[in-house]
Amino acid sequence: MGEIVLWAAAAYNLVIGGAGLLQKEAGRDARVVGLLVVCFGLVYALVAGDPARFLPILWAGVLGKIGVIALLGPAVRRGEFPKAVGLVLAGDALFTLAFLAMLLHGV
Numbered sequence: 001m002g003e004i005v006l007w008a009a010a011a012y013n014l015v016i017g018g019a020g021l022l023q024k025e026a027g028r029d030a031r032v033v034g035l036l037v038v039c040f041g042l043v044y045a046l047v048a049g050d051p052a053r054f055l056p057i058l059w060a061g062v063l064g065k066i067g068v069i070a071l072l073g074p075a076v077r078r079g080e081f082p083k084a085v086g087l088v089l090a091g092d093a094l095f096t097l098a099f100l101a102m103l104l105h106g107v
Helices: 002-022 028-051 052-076 083-105
Strands: none
Touching: 002 028, 002 052, 002 083, 028 052, 052 083
């Protein structure tokens, strides 16, 4: 079950990050964010391929996702970002919980 969550997280990050990276109207900062999200997607794919070996790497994902939620969540609530960003953050929160469960209880 853990591998399915990890592959889903990889696909999620690749799609979300790739979309942000490839937007014509995206500025440099937005493209950098998209690139980093894609890179995290690659990390999740590596962990999915060998969870027994790479599971501790998920701590980077947990910290990254919590950080993004903490930084962007208040701005989303204030209406400074489109509602779609709130949906992305909700997905990040769900993956964070799943990652924590895997890290604390094993895959």
